[in-house]
Amino acid sequence: MDSTQLKAVQDKLTAALVQVSRNVNQLASEDLNFHRASSGDFTESIDEQSERILALTSKVLQIAVGETGKSAPTLEDEDSIEDNWRDVVDVIDSILERADACLDEFTGVIKKLSPSEEEQAPLVKKAPKFPTIYDYGPSKIPKPQLLFDRKVDNSTAELFRPLLKVKPNAITPLEDCLKTQDIDGKEGYPTPYESEIRASKYPKSVYEQSPPIDYLPFESTTATFVDTLDGVKEMLKELKQVKEIAIDLEHHDVHSYAGLVSLMQISTREKDWVVDTLKPWREELQILNEVFTDPKILKVLHGSFMDIIWLQRDLGLYVVGMFDTFHAANALGYPKRSLKFLLQKFVNFEADKRYQMADWRIRPLPSGMFDYARSDTHYLLFVYDHLRNELIQASTPDGNLIDQVNERSQNAALQRYERPVYDEAHGQGQGGWYDMLCRNSGILSKEQFAVFKAAHKWRDEVARAEDEGVQCVFPKHVLFRLAQTMPLDMGVLLRTLSPMTPITKARADDLLDVIKEAKIAGADGPEWRDVAPPLKTSKPLVTESKDEDFLIPERFKTTFFGEPLHMPSKQISPEHALAALKEAHRLAFPSPPVPTTVKEVRENLGIKTTPATPPTEQPAPALAPVEPEEKKVFTVKELGGPRKRKVTPVDQPTEDLLTLEPSDDDIYDEETEAKRRKMLRKEKKKAKKAAKVQAESTPFDYGAADSVLNSSSAQTSEALPKKKKTFDPYKKALEAPSGVRKLKRDESGKSLTFRK
Template structure:
C-alpha cells in the first residue's frame, strides 16, 4: 500500500500497516486455537465438566461482545445473541455482505463506473427534480382502462383555503349572489332535537319560483343539427383567471350549454373536482382545469344561476354537490338527461347508451377510473372528457322532441323532467358524519354474521380508520380497504403475522400502524362474548317491523294476475269488484272464514282462535319473546359472575333468601302426631334405663336365630294410607308376611366347614 493514496495524512500508512499485520496474526492464532477444541462426541463428553462449561461460556460472551462492537458501525440495529448460533450466523453474513457491497460501491465510484450519463443530467436540469414528472401506468381490466400515476403532487397542499375534514358544520363558500330574488342570507337549519344540521340553500327562493322559459317548452321549428366530429371542433383549455374571464364572457352570449365534471376521491377524504367540461354550439368544447383555476371558478355563478340559460347535465346528483363544496357554485335552470331517459323508459340510461341511441356514437368509457390529477393531461383523457359534453346539447333536443311527441304535443312530460331536475338543484352539500351505527352499513352489505367481539372490532377499526383519514386527508379505502377491514374484524388474528395475512398486499398505512391494529384486535378478543340470538338475514326485510295481522278475510290470490302500481288500473273492473264485495274464494281451507268478518277470522283448524295469525308472524313474535328471555338470563349470569369478584354481595343475598324460604317451609310443615297405642305412649321405666345403660351383653342363640320385634311398627291402616296412590304393584305381599332380618342370619351354613378348616400342608425338601 502506498501513502500517495492519502497525501494529507501520511501517518495513516504506518497505523494501517500495524493494524492489518496485527489483525492477520490475531486471526491466525484464533483459528488455530479453535481447531484444537473438541468436536462431536468429545465435545459432549467435555460438556460434563463444570470447568469446561465455565470457560466456554466466558469465551462465547467475549466473542459476542467484541463482534457487536464491530457490527455497530455497519448495522447499528443488529445485536448478536448468546447461545443462538443460527441467528448470529445469519446476522454476521448480512453484515459481511453489506460491508462488501459498500466497498464495491466506493471502488466503482472512484473508478468512474457509476458516473451519471449526460442524458440523465440533462433530464434532471430540464425537469428540476428527478421525481417531478409523473410516471403514468395503464392497466386494462376487461373493458375498463385504469390510468394511474406515481409521483403525482397532492393538489390540496396548494389550495389557499385549507381542507377542513373535521366534524364541524360545513359553511357554504358563496360570498356573492348573482341573479338573486332574495339577497344572500345564510340561515342555519335545526332538527327536532335542536341540533344544527346544515345551512339553507342560498337559491331556495329562486328555485321555488323557477319556471322554464317558453322557448324551452315549445316545439323546435326545425330538427336539431348534428354536431361536427371532435377533430373538427375547436378545443379551448382554461387554466388561468384571464382565460376563465374570457369563457364567462362567451357563455353570456349563449342560451344553452352542456356541463360535466371529473372527480377524484381516492387520495382525498372529501374528494376533489379536477376538471370541468363545457360545450356550446357556437364556441365548441372547453376544458377547465379546476385545480389550477380553483380560486376563480366562483365566477361561473353568473352563468349557472341565470334562469334564462339552460344547463344540460347527465346524472347531476353528484355534480351539484361538488360544485357547491369546492367552488360555491349553484345551478338554476337544469335539464338532466338521465331523468329524461327514465321518463322515456329507455333501455339504457347511461350516457354511453344515450350516445349510442341518439348519435350512433360508441363512447369509450374505459377511462372512467383514471386519475384526473395528472398534469399535463394525456391525450386519451382529453378525448374522453370532450366526449361527455360534445353531443349532449343534441341529445337534449332529441329528447325534448320525444317527450312532446309522447304527450301528444303537451308539455306535461317535459315539465316533469324539469321539475325533477329542479329538485336536484335544491340539494345542499354536508360533510359526512360518523355515528355510532355508521359501520352497520358496511356490515349489512357484507352479508356476514358477526358475534359481539367481531362487531366491536369492526366498530373500533371503522372509527379509527375514519379519524386517520380525516387527519391525513386520504380516503378511507386508500388507508384500509373495506374488504381488508371486514377480514380483520372477522378473523381477529392473535399474531401480527395474521394482520399481514388479512391485508395482502399490505397497504402502506397498515404497515405503519401494524402494532396498533394488532393491539385493538387483541383488546376486542378479551371482551365478553354475548350470545347471538336468532341471527336474522342482514337485509332490510329482516330489519322491517312486524306488520299487524289484518282484521278481515285473507285470501290466496296467487293464481290471479299481479296488480302492481306500475301497471295501469282498470277502473271498470275495480268498480265491479267493489260492488260485488270481492267474490273470490280462497284455495287454502285455513283461510276459509267460519264467521262474519266482524267476529274475526276463525277457521275450522283452530276453533279457539279469535284472530288468525300467519305462521311467519307467529315466528317473529316468538323470536322477540325468546330473545328477551335469553338476554335476561344472560344478564343474570353475567351479574352473578361480576358479584363473585365484587364481594359476593349478590350471592350472599340469594343464600339468605333461600335460608329464609327453607325456614318458612320447616315452620309450615305438619309435625307427626303422637302414636295412639298405649304401649308406645308408655313412659320409660327404670328397667329400660338399665338396659340402655348396659354397654355390652352376650347375645343368646335364641335371639340370634329369631329376629327381634320391630320397635315402631305402624298399624296396617297407617301403612295403607301411606301407600302412594295410582301405583300398581306386580304382586301384592301377604298380610302375614314378616320382615326378614338380614343382620342376624348365620351364613356359615353356606360354606363347607371341612374344606374351610383343613388347610393344605406345605412340603419342604431338605437339601443336604
Template sequence: MASSSSSSLSPASFNDYNTQLQGCALKATRAAVSLPADIPFHRSVHPDFAKEVDQTSARVLSLTNKLLHLSSTVNASASSRGKGKARLEAQDDVVDNFHSLIVDAMDTLLERADIGLDEFLGNFKAPAIAVKPAPLTTTQKKKSNVPQGRLDPALQHASHLAKPQISFKRKVDNSNHIAWVPTLRHKYNAQVPLGYNFTEGDGEEASTSLHPYHYEIKHLTYPARMFASSPPIPPKSFEETPFTWVSTSEEFATMLDKLRDAKEIAVDLEYHNYRSFGGFVCLMQISTREEDFVVDTLALREELEELNEVFTNPNIVKVFHGAESDIVWLQQDFNLYVVNLFDTYHASKVLDFPRHGLATLLEMYCDFTADKRYQLADWRIRPLPEEMLQYARSDTHFLLFIYDNLRNALLDRAQSRAQSRAQSPSSSSTPPPDLSIPPAHLLVREVLSRSEETALRIYEKERYDAESGSGPGGWDTLARKWNKSILMASSSVPDAGSAASAQRAVYLAVHAWRDRIAREEDESSRYVLPNHYLFSLAERTPADMAALLSVFHPVPPVIRRRAKELLDTIRDAVKEALGAPTASSNAPDAQVEEAPAAMEVDVTESVEEVVGAASTQTSQSLWATVSSITATKSALFGPTLHSNTTSVLPIAQQSALLGTGSSTAQDLARSLALNRARFLEAATRIHSKLVIAPSVPSILARPNPNAASAAAAASVEDDPTVLKNEGQAEIPFIPASQRTAVPIVDDTIVVVGQPKKKKRKRVAEKDKADTVADTPSPKQEAEAEAEAKAEAFDYASVSNILDDGSDHEVDARSARKKPKHAKGSNAAFYGNFPAPPKAHSQPKSGNQSRTFR
C-alpha cells in the first residue's frame, strides 16, 4: 500500500503517506515479535512455513540493502562500507553488522537533517573564514602525497651552469662605495613628474626620496570594489587554466595587452643569490582570473621595465604574499614599482592567524599542498623541469581566490566589532575610531596601510662596515648570530700579544677578505667561504698551506684558487696582533713561517724580565758573537773542520723570527722584547713536534792491537773538544778468524718455559707430605743431578749474523715454514706454556645436538 501511494506522493499527501508507512512498520514489528521462539523446529516440521519464512527474509534483506545504498549515495561523508560494500546477505550479517551498517548510517542521515533544518531556520551561520571547504571544482586534483626528503642536489645547486649575469647588458656593480640610484626611463601613471619633492599638509617639505612613486602611493584612491563583500571566485584547475611561458618580446607584448584589462593580478618572484653577490630574479609568475604566465626574466631582463604601466596602475590590484623582498628585487633588477598593493601576509596578521605562510593559506582555503622543497631550487636552470614549473604556477594560481576570502573575512570581522562596540559602552582606554572611514572598512584599511609601507621600500646596496661590523653582512652581526662573545664588537678588546687578540684579528681579517673576494668574483660570501669555516680559521689558525687546506672538507672552489692569498692574510693578521712587522715591511725575499695564534704558553709573561736582562749586556749583539759560538771541531769529521766564518758560511743580517741585528744594548733589548712572544711560541711548537730517539754513541777506542789506532784513540780520548758519550760503548764487529775463545764459566742453567706435567692425586699428596717434612723426593734428586751434569753453552761457536754464508740465512728461510708438531700438542704454537689458552668460543661437549631417527 505504501509503494502504491508513493507514485502520487506530494507535499500535501506526505503526512498521510508517513502515517501509513509507520503503521506498516509497526505491524511488521509486531508480527516479528509474535513469532515462536523455536522457529527451527517449526521449519523442520512444516515445509510450507519454512518456505514462507525464507521468502519474507529475502524480501526484507533486499529492502534493507536498497535503503543502505540510497543512504550512501545521499551522504557524501559516509564511510567506505556505505559505498557499495554495505550489504546484508544472511542472518549472521544482521546479527554481526547491524550497528555498523544500519545504526551508523541512520545517525549520519539524522545529523545531516538537523544541520539542514538549522541552516533553513537561520539558527546556524556559515563561518566567514572557510577552513578546508569542499573541492572547488569536480575536476580539481588534490595533491595530498607530497614527496618527502631532500631536494635533488642537481636542482638545488646546478654547478655546471654558466653565470647568466655575464651576459647582462647592464653589468653588475658590486663596489662598496658607490650607491645605487634608480634609472627609470619613463614614469607611467604619474601624478607628479620624476624628482618632484612634495610637501605635506603642515607645510614642511618632505625629505628627498629615491622612490619615484612615493607621491602616488601616499595619495592613492582605492577602487570601491575592494571594500565590498562578494562571493569568492574559485580558480579553475591546472588543466583547464591556460598557461604561457613568456621568453620572447612577442610573447611579452601579448601578455602585457592581457594584463591591461585585468582588475586583479597575482605576482610572485623566484630569486637566486648563491652564485651572485647581490642576487638577481630568475622567474616572475603572474596570474589573472583566466590565465597563468611564467616570465623568463633572464631572457627579458631589459624589456620588463614596461610592466610599470600595469604595476603602477591604481585601478589594478596587485596581490603579493610577503612582498618585503619582492618590492626590493623588482627595483634592483627591472626598475619596477608597485602601486595599490595588497599583501596577504599582512591580512593574515590582522586576522590573527596562528601561521602566516603561503603554504598555510593554500591548505586552509584551497586544500592544496605545495612541495616547498623547491624554494631552495636553483631557478637558473633552463629548460625548467616540470615539477619546478608546477610549483611556480601554484604560488600565484590560487592567490586571487585567497585574496577574495581574506577580504571578505576582514570586512565581516570589522562589521562584527562595530556591532559589539555599539552594543557595549566604549572604554576610556580604547582609542576612538576614525569617523571618516566606515567601521566595516577599518581592517581592510589597516592591511592596505601596511601594504603601502611595504611598497615604499627602497633598494639599497649592501655596504661593508669594517669598523663597527653592523649590517646584514657585518662581522659583528655574524658573531652575534653564532654566539661568539669574544668576537663581538661589544666585547672588551683583548690584550695585545695574547691568543685572544690573535684570534680576533684573524676573524676580522678573513671576514674582510671574504667580502672583498665575493664582490670581485660576483659570488655570495657563503659560496666563497662558509661561515663555519670562518670561525674554524679564527679558532685554529693554520701556520702553513697544508694546515690551511686541512680545515676544509671539501675545499671550496674559490679557496682552491686563492689559498695563498688567504694564508698571507692570516699571517699578516697574526703578526699585527702579536706586535710584529707585517710582511709588507719585511724584505721581499724573506721567507716567513708563522706559528698559530692559539698558543699553549703565556706569551706575555716575563717580557719585562727580558728587557731588563738585555739592558745589562754588553754592546755586542747576538749577531756580533756568531764566530764565538761556532764549533771548531766535529765529532763526525774530527778537528779538521774549517772555522765558520762569513766567507765560508755567510750569515743573514736579519731573521724573520729574532728580528734585525743591532749593535747597542738598547736596540737589542727592544728587539728581544718585541720578539720574545714569537720566539716562545715557535719554540713551543717545535718542541711539541720533536720525537726523542736514542742517539748513536761515539766510539772512544777499538780493541785493535795496532799501535797507530791505539794512539789515535788515546788522542781522541784526551781531546776535551770531542763529545763523549757516558753510556755504553759501541761493540765493534770482529771477523770470525780474529775472534778468541771465551772462557767457559760454570753457571747454573735456569730452564724456563717447560710444560708443567700434571701429577696424579696420590703423587701430589706424597710430594706435599715430603715438602712439609723437609725431605727431598727421589724425583727432585734426579732433576738436581740432571742440572748439574748440563753443559754450559758456547756462544763463540755459533756463527754471527754478519758473517758471509752464515747459517742464519738458512735459518731465516726455514723459519718461514710453519713448524710441524704432534697432533694434539700445542706447545710449539703457544710457546711451551703450561697449557694452551682456553677456547671460550668453542662449543662444549654438552652443547652438541644430535638428530635421531
C-alpha cells in the first residue's frame, strides 16, 4: 500500500471506531445493573464478556510496552482499572506517539533514513512532552517559590498584610491603608486603593462610538519577553505613553498550596510583552502601579475576578480604571462569555488547545506556549472596541450599558484577598469538606464520617507544610476510599492509597494513627448530614444589588448563568429575607408565575365555577294530622326524598321501576326520565359483567380445544373466532422465578437506578 491509499484505509478505520464508540455509549446509557437482577443467564454472559475484554486489554498493554522494556499493568477487575489508570494512560500515550511518528514517515512528512544514513546520523534526543497541570506526581520542575525574596507562608496565624511599599496616584495615604479595621465583623486590612477605585472616572473615549482600531498581524510581529528588572523599567516607560492597555495572567496552582502567578501579559495597540513573574525579585513589579492605578489609562481585562486577587496576593498590584470584557459580553446577552468565544466572533482566531492546561512554570518557555500566552492580550483591545460600540448602540435613555459594565468592573477591582482558613467543624470555605460531601452520592456512617473529616484535615495540613496542592497529597477519590475502608493496619492502608504519592508515603504512619483515633471518636459522633452549615453572621444578612432594584440574602449568594449576584451592604429585617430571595430567583430564572391555589388554576384555565353555598339547617316540618289509610294520597316523587338524590324503592323491584310508566298522579319531568335511563344503563353493565365472570369461571374443555401439535400452519389470526382462547403450553414456564441475582459489593459514589 502506498501513501495514496492511506486516505481510504483511514476513512474505513474511522468509521469502525465511530461505530464502536456509539455502541459503547449505548451500553453505558443502559441500566445493566437492573438487567443483572432480572436474569441469571444475562448476568453470567455479562461477567464472561467483562473478563474477556479485561484479558484482551491486558494483552494489548503487554504488547504495547514490549519494545520499551516497561511492565504493563494487569487488569483483573474493575477496581484494578482505577488503581492502575495512570499506567494505562502512559501506555496509550506511547502508542499514539508511535502511531503518529509512523504516519508521518509513511506520508512523507518525515523522510525516513536509509540504513547507511541511520548509522551515520547523530543521536538526537526527542524533546520531552511538556508537563501539564495533570501531573500530580512529584514535581519535575524545581519549585521557584523556594528562591523568592519573601518566603511563602501558608499558615493562618497572621492576617494577610498588603505588600505595597509605595502608593502612586494616591488619594488616601498608604499609612492609613495599612491599619486593621473591622470589615464585615472580622478584623482585616482594607483594600489600599478602595478610595481611588470608587473616585475614579473613566476616560471620555469609553463613552464615544468610534471605528475599531485594527490590530497588528500576529505573524509579522513579535512580543518581548521581560525577565530582568531593567526590562520592566523600559516597558514601564512605553506604557506611560498610551491610553489603553490589555492585561492577562497565567496561574499555576498544582504544586503550590495558594497558587503562583507565573506569567503576566501586557499589550498596547503596537506592542506585546510577556513578563516572567517567577523571579526572586517579583515584588519589585510594584512599580507597575504607576500605570495600573492611573485612572487616565484604561485597563482592559477579561474575567478579572481571580486576576485581581492574584495580582495583590503575589505582586502587590492593584487596578484602577478597569473595563472587563466579560461583563460587557454579559450585558449584551451573548450566548457565551469566554475569551475564546469573543476571539472567534471578532477576530476569527482560535488558540491552540494543547496549552490550556500547560504548566506555566516551565523555563525557558516553549515557543508554542509563548504564542498562546501572547494571543490572550494581542487582540483584546480590538475586541474591546467592538464591545464598546455595541454597548453604546444597545443603551437607552433609561439604561446606559456602559455605566453598568463599568460599575461591575469596579466592584471586581474592589476585591480583597484573605488567607484561606480551614473550617474543621463545619467544612465551609475554600477547599472545605461540606460541599464535597454534598456532591457525593455515597452515604457515610458515623465512624466513616469522622475518618473522612480527619483525613481531609490531615491532607490540608500536609499540603500547607509542603506548599503543594491538596491533590498532590492524594486525590479526592482516594479520600473517599479511605473513609469507606477505614484501614487499621499498614498493609490495608498502602493498598487503599495505591498508587501512593511520595508525600503520603513518607507520612503513612502518621496518617494511620489519625484514622485509628478518628474511628474510635466517631463511634459516638454525629452523622454528617446532621452537621448543618453555619449561618454567616460575619456579613450583612442581605445586600443591595447594583444591577437590579432588589435585595438578596447573603447566605443565598450564588452564581447564575456564569455571573455572581452582586452583594454589597444594606441590611433589612428578617421578615423581608424570604421575599427578597424569591424575587432574586425570579429575576435570575425567568419563568411564568406559578398559581398557588386551586382557584387561580381554574381562573387561568377559564373554568367558571359557582360559589358553593353552605348548607343551612332546615326547621323540622310540623307533623301533619294522621289520616285514615284509605284516604291518604301520595306521589312517588314525595317518597323519593330530595330532588338531587337517587330514588331507592323498597317494595318494588328495580326492573319494575325502570319500566314504570308515569301515572296521572306522578310528577313527571325530563330529570326523572334521565334518572331512569341512567339506572337502566347501569343494570345492563352489571349483567354483562356477571356473564363475563361466569364465563371465566367455567373450566376449560380440553377435549373440545383445537390440537396444538396438528394445527394448520396456514391458519391465520383472522380465521380464528373473535375472542376465542387458545391453549398456551409455555405459559406456566414463563411465570417461573428468575435465577439468583449476583451480589455486587457496594462502591462509594455509585447507586443503582431502575427504569421502566
